[in-house]
Amino acid sequence: MMGYYLQLALRTLRRNVVLTSLIIAAVGVGIGAYMTILTVFIAMSGDPIPDKSAVLFVPQIDAWGPATRPPGTAGSVRLPDQFTYRDATGFMRAHAARRQTAMYAVQLDVTPPVGAPYAQPGRAAYRDFFAMFEAPFAAGGPWSVKDETDLADVVVLSAALANRLFPHTGAVGQIVSLNGRPYRVTGVLKPWNPMPHFYDVSGNPFTLGEQLFIPFTTAIGHELQSAGGQGCASVPPPGWSGKLAGECIWTQFWAELPDAAAVRNYRQFLLNYSAEQRRLGRFHWPPLVQLSNVNEWLALEHVVPNEVRVNSLLAFGFLAVCLVNAVGLMLARFSARAGEFAIRRALGASRPDIFLQCLTETAVVGVLGGVLGLGLTALGLAANRASLGALADYADRLTHLDPAVMALTVALAVGATLCSGLYPTWRATRVQPAWQLKAQ
Amino acid sequence: MEIAPVLRALTHRKIGVVLIVAQIALSVAILANSVSIVQQRQGLMRRPSGLDEANTFSLTNQFTGSSSDLSARIRTDLAALRAIPGVIDATAVQSFPLRGYGAATTVTLRPDAKSPFNAAEYSLTLNGLHTWDMKLIAGRNFHADEVKDFWLGISNGAPPTAIITRALAQRLFPHGGALGQNVYLGTSAPTQIIGIVERAQTPWAAGSAWGTFGPEESLLVPFQWVSPILAYVVRTEPGRNDAVLALAPKRLFAVSRARVISDAQTFADTRAEQYRSDRALGLVLTVVCGLLLAVTAFGVIALTSYWVSQRRRQIGLRRAVGARRLDIVQYFQVENLLISGFGAALGVALGFAGNAWLVSAFEMVRMSVAYVIAAAAALLVLSQVAVLWPALRAAALPPVAAIRWQ
Numbered sequence: 055m056m057g058y059y060l061q062l063a064l065r066t067l068r069r070n071v072v073l074t075s076l077i078i079a080a081v082g083v084g085i086g087a088y089m090t091i092l093t094v095f096i097a098m099s100g101d102p103i104p105d106k107s108a109v110l111f112v113p114q115i116d117a118w119g120p121a122t123r124p125p126g127t128a129g130s131v132r133l134p135d136q137f138t139y140r141d142a143t144g145f146m147r148a149h150a151a152r153r154q155t156a157m158y159a160v161q162l163d164v165t166p167p168v169g170a171p172y173a174q175p176g177r178a179a180y181r182d183f184f185a186m187f188e189a190p191f192a193a194g195g196p197w198s199v200k201d202e203t204d205l206a207d208v209v210v211l212s213a214a215l216a217n218r219l220f221p222h223t224g225a226v227g228q229i230v231s232l233n234g235r236p237y238r239v240t241g242v243l244k245p246w247n248p249m250p251h252f253y254d255v256s257g258n259p260f261t262l263g264e265q266l267f268i269p270f271t272t273a274i275g276h277e278l279q280s281a282g283g284q285g286c287a288s289v290p291p292p293g294w295s296g297k298l299a300g301e302c303i304w305t306q307f308w309a310e311l312p313d314a315a316a317v318r319n320y321r322q323f324l325l326n327y328s329a330e331q332r333r334l335g336r337f338h339w340p341p342l343v344q345l346s347n348v349n350e351w352l353a354l355e356h357v358v359p360n361e362v363r364v365n366s367l368l369a370f371g372f373l374a375v376c377l378v379n380a381v382g383l384m385l386a387r388f389s390a391r392a393g394e395f396a397i398r399r400a401l402g403a404s405r406p407d408i409f410l411q412c413l414t415e416t417a418v419v420g421v422l423g424g425v426l427g428l429g430l431t432a433l434g435l436a437a438n439r440a441s442l443g444a445l446a447d448y449a450d451r452l453t454h455l456d457p458a459v460m461a462l463t464v465a466l467a468v469g470a471t472l473c474s475g476l477y478p479t480w481r482a483t484r485v486q487p488a489w490q491l492k493a494q
Numbered sequence: 495m496e497i498a499p500v501l502r503a504l505t506h507r508k509i510g511v512v513l514i515v516a517q518i519a520l521s522v523a524i525l526a527n528s529v530s531i532v533q534q535r536q537g538l539m540r541r542p543s544g545l546d547e548a549n550t551f552s553l554t555n556q557f558t559g560s561s562s563d564l565s566a567r568i569r570t571d572l573a574a575l576r577a578i579p580g581v582i583d584a585t586a587v588q589s590f591p592l593r594g595y596g597a598a599t600t601v602t603l604r605p606d607a608k609s610p611f612n613a614a615e616y617s618l619t620l621n622g623l624h625t626w627d628m629k630l631i632a633g634r635n636f637h638a639d640e641v642k643d644f645w646l647g648i649s650n651g652a653p654p655t656a657i658i659t660r661a662l663a664q665r666l667f668p669h670g671g672a673l674g675q676n677v678y679l680g681t682s683a684p685t686q687i688i689g690i691v692e693r694a695q696t697p698w699a700a701g702s703a704w705g706t707f708g709p710e711e712s713l714l715v716p717f718q719w720v721s722p723i724l725a726y727v728v729r730t731e732p733g734r735n736d737a738v739l740a741l742a743p744k745r746l747f748a749v750s751r752a753r754v755i756s757d758a759q760t761f762a763d764t765r766a767e768q769y770r771s772d773r774a775l776g777l778v779l780t781v782v783c784g785l786l787l788a789v790t791a792f793g794v795i796a797l798t799s800y801w802v803s804q805r806r807r808q809i810g811l812r813r814a815v816g817a818r819r820l821d822i823v824q825y826f827q828v829e830n831l832l833i834s835g836f837g838a839a840l841g842v843a844l845g846f847a848g849n850a851w852l853v854s855a856f857e858m859v860r861m862s863v864a865y866v867i868a869a870a871a872a873l874l875v876l877s878q879v880a881v882l883w884p885a886l887r888a889a890a891l892p893p894v895a896a897i898r899w900q
Contacts, residue, residue: 076796080789087782119608161723163558163754173556173754234559279721283595285611288680360856361775364531367852371524372782375517379793382513386800434781438774477509 055407059414066415067422070387074419077383077471081423084376085467086430091369093435093459099358102248103188107348110186111151111309113320115328116342117141117301118287133344135355136256136283136303139274141327146180150323151309151316155180156270158305159254159282164266165231166219174215175281176266177254178273184210184241186310187253192216194226194241197269201240205275208268209237215265216242233276237268252348254306255355256283280304311345321345377474384419384478388412395482396490405483412482416475417468424467428460500829507804510797515837518873521790522841523848526869528779530849530861535776539769541709543591544659544693545729545761546627549582551739552590552727553758555746564720565643567750574749575726578741580734583625588617588719589697590626590727591712592761592768596697600680601713603666607678612707613662614696615679617644617717623657623691625729631660633673633689636716644717652681653715657689661710685715699768735760787876794834794880798826802888813893826885827878834877838870845869 067074101107114133137145142156157179165171181196183189197208209230216225216239229236247263277294282304290300311317321343328341346354388395395408403411504511557567568586575584589596598611616622619641623630640655656677663672676684694712726746730738743755759767766773802809809822845866852858 073796076792080792083785083789087785091778161556163556165558170751171558171754173756279723281723285598286680359771360858361531361772364852364856364858365775365778368524368528368531368779369782371520372786375520375524375786376789378513378517378520379789379796382510382517382793382797382800385509385513386796389800390803434778438778 055410056414059411060418062411063415063418066391067418070390073383073387073390077380077387077419078422078426080376080379080383081420081467081471082426082430084373085424085427085463085470086434088366088369088373089427089431089459089463089466090434090438091366093431094438095358095362095366096459098250098362099352100249101349102250102252102352103348106186106188106310109310109312110348111311111317111320111345112351113145113307113309113324114344114346115141115324116337116339117303119337119339133342134285134303136285137305137307138301138303139298139305142305142307144327145307145309148323148327150320151311153182153186153310154308155183155186156305156307157183157254158270158273158280159256159264160268160273160278161281162232162266162268162278163234164215164219165234174265175263176268177264178268178270178278180270182310183267184243186308187248189246190244192242192244193224194239197240202269202271205272206269207232207235207237207272208240210241210243210267211239212243212263212265213245232266232268233278235276250352250357252352252357253308254282255352255357256306274298317345373470377470380471381474381477384416384475385481388478388482392482392485392490395485396487399485399487408483408485409479412479413472413475416472416479419475420468420471421464423471424464427467428463431463497828497832500825500832504829504832507801510801511833514794514797514833515840517790517793518834518837518877519840519844521786522838522866522869522873523845524786525783525872526841526845526866527849527852527861528783529869530865531858532776532779533865534859535772538699538709539772541695542693543695543761543765544626544628544691544710545591547761547765549730549732549735550626550727550761551730551735551742551759552593552725552761552764553739553742554723554725554756555586556754556756557722557752558754559752564645564722565718568718568720568724570749571726571746574745575728575742578738578745580731580738582729582731583621584726584728585619585621585625586719586724586726587622588721588724590616590725591695591697592699592764593697593725594699594768598707599713600678601662601666602678602680603675605678605682605684612711613658614694614698614707614712616694616712616714617719618657618714619716619718622714625727626694627729628691628694630657630689631692633657633687635689641716641718643720645720652679652683652685653717654685655688655716656685657691657714658687659691659694659710659712661693661708662713663687663690665708665711679713679715699772787872790873791876791880794830794877795883798830798881798884799887802826802884805888806891809888809891810893813891819889822889823882823885826881826888830877830881830885831874834874838874841873842866842870 103110114135117134117138137156146154146156157177160176160178161173162176163171164174177183180202181199184191184196192213194210196210197206200206201208209232211219211225211230219225219230220228225239225242228239230239231237251263284302284304286300286302288301290296290302309320311320324343324345325341328337328343331337332339332341352358398408398411555571557564572584572586575581597615599613599615600609600611601613602609618626618636620636620638623635636655636657640653642653656679658666658672666672666677667675672687673690675687677687679685691714693710694714695710696707696712698709726742728738728742739758739760743758746753746755812822845861849858849861853860
């Protein structure tokens with residue numbers, strides 16, 4: 055029976071072409087606009103590290119005190135979102151988590167064997183960084199703990215930079231000149247660029263990631279300035295040692311806390327640390343700490359701009375208008391065919407039969423609307439490509455390669471069309487055969 | 495034209511009326527809020543930076559090799575840049591308006607007052623105002639003996655003098671008289687305000703990175719920024735910007751190869767880059783609004799056509815007993831005006847409610863009444879225009895045929 059209804063549905067598409075194509079267009083345009091904006095939203099707000107987002111934490115302590123705290127939104131406290139060098143290294147020494155890393159953004163000149171030097175964004179971190187954030191190695195591995203204590207000149211390269219420097223040979227074990235110093239390559243990563251760039255949101259969180267990684271201790275030893283955001287509560291003492299001792303925040307810190315007990319213990323550690331700093335006379339205020347996992351952190355830092363959220367709401371409103379529109383159009387379409395339903399009813403079709411027939415027709419229209427919507431989504435994203443920047447690749451991945459998103463689009467279209475078709479369908483089943491046939 | 499019979503007739507097609515009312519109301523609410531957001535973004539994007547934007551370019555310079563003689567290298571570079579024909583002036587800075595990142599400072603009126611960062615801070619030398627083409631509205635430029643080298647990581651103490659923007663002066667001294675006053679930049683040593691410039695936008699396009707100060711609340715301090723990484727900002731004679739931009743890296747490499755130059759771009763490009771996502775947002779919203787109007791218009795046409803086909807007999811009867819074509823057209827127009835007028839009124843309420851929610855939940859700017867009124871008016875007109883086609887078709891029905899067909 056369903057096969058017959060499907061056949062009927064396909065045949066009726068050709069009748070009443072204007073009305074039918076208007077319905078398909080309304081559904082398609084609504085879905086297209088909504089999915090375009092939703093895709094950008096998903097790309098920006100997606101969980102960058104789903105396996106571990108619940109166990110990676112950013113601790114925050116009240117290093118600057120209540121007086122310098124910017125007025126946050128009601129009910130929330132805005133603590134400094136980066137660390138002073140002394141706190142970050144203090145946390146490293148305390149070793150209160152299973153894995154932890156202090157880090158900061160650096161920029162280094164790479165001098166290739168031939169050609170002009172070029173600047174590359176990099177990150178100074180501890181070796182746990184790679185395991186914590188699941189940075190995949192293509193060859194080699196992280197540097198050793200001994201490299202960190204010896205301030206060794208070692209580096210892990212991104213896939214792109216390794217290929218640029220050593221296109222014909224393996225990079226591991228090779229020497230790279232960074233800021234005029236020879237660094238030994240211990241490992242090369244596979245292509246890896248978590249989006250958003252959650253572990254350091256002090257810069258643009260939607261840019262291309264670091265091309266090289268060096269030990270934190272080595273970077274400090276070479277007095278490498280931070281290439282990321284920096285803020286100071288007071289003017290630091292002179293010189294590099296002053297910068298390390300001062301109250302400027304320019305480092306990030308992450309801890310891996312596998313379970314609730316570890317989180318509790320770590321919160322206690324933070325409170326103890328703050329209390330200790332107060333005893334030492336550095337903090338003049340009661341301890342205030344905060345622990346956020348990856349997704350809480352992204353929300354706290356407003357990584358997804360409010361405008362993008364508002365946009366997806368407006369697009370959803372637009373979809374609603376399109377669907378209301380589709381209801382009206384379908385009402386007109388089914389009413390125009392009251393005679394046909396009356397004949398079927400007179401010949402013995404039950405109300406559920408008519409209902410099923412109309413629903414099948416609606417679903418067919420929905421599928422067509424969904425396909426149109428998919429095309430419009432691709433078009434919308436292509437038009438937006440230039441303005442999406444680094445996100446464009448990500449959005450492409452979502453739409454072109456992800457069958458789940460494509461299926462979601464069509465399913466959304468069919469579901470929405472079916473919902474908006476319910477009332478017109480119900481109306482169609484209420485046709486009184488006798489009255490309708492007599493009126494003809 | 496009597497309204498009562500039109501209203502009575504409407505009670506027979508409740509669902510259709512509800513659908514059009516819902517559609518018009520939603521459209522008014524969405525249109526008003528979208529246009530308000532787009533307009534507000536465009537206002538932000540049009541904000542002048544304070545620089546001579548058409549004739550300015552910048553490039554990022556990173557010195558390689560020894561950094562012991564940075565101060566001298568910067569001076570040599572600046573001399574080379576100024577020697578290029580067509581260059582009016584050049585300056586080496588950490589940041590400049592719309593660069594996307596830069597420095598912020600604490601500015602307080604008392605030495606012991608603590609405060610979050612509340613102004614953007616630019617290090618500028620004697621040539622700074624000239625290069626950036628900033629207009630002093632009060633006071634004076636820096637003196638040569640006030641300008642010192644600022645080595646990153648080395649304390650220079652508070653600058654003795656500073657120039658502030660009008661916006662910052664108004665915030666710090668709402669009753670005027672900012673000139674000559676002392677302020678404190680996070681230290682106990684005072685800094686005297688010696689000049690006020692009309693405008694210098696902060697490095698951040700969308701306001702401040704900390705959200706604690708306005709887009710034009712900047713402070714200029716008399717320092718030559720000395721660091722391996724800095725930006726050269728160059729102002730050229732009109733029409734020479736592109737040519738000098740192409741030549742500048744070559745001249746700098748001629749001075750010394752020990753450098754990496756990146757992001758050499760005109761100020762127009764800097765501006766475009768900063769506002770790229772805002773432009774994309776605006777574009778998406780504009781397209782959605784256009785589609786919204788089209789969809790709503792088609793919805794009105796389709797539903798009215800449906801009603802016309804349902805009411806052929808009545809139309810024929812009315813025509814047969816003497817109604818003119820104009821009366822039929824008017825009937826549908828009045829009917830549409832009633833429905834869409836109700837929808838638009840509902841839309842105004844919905845639009846305000848939606849906006850209030852956006853303001854509280856997403857920190858959006860409150861929408862002005864004009865946008866809602868305009869959106870409501872636009873949809874009323876659109877709806878009236880859309881109804882014309884089915885109404886004219888109804889009017890074209892010959893009385894006899896209309897009765898016979900049913």
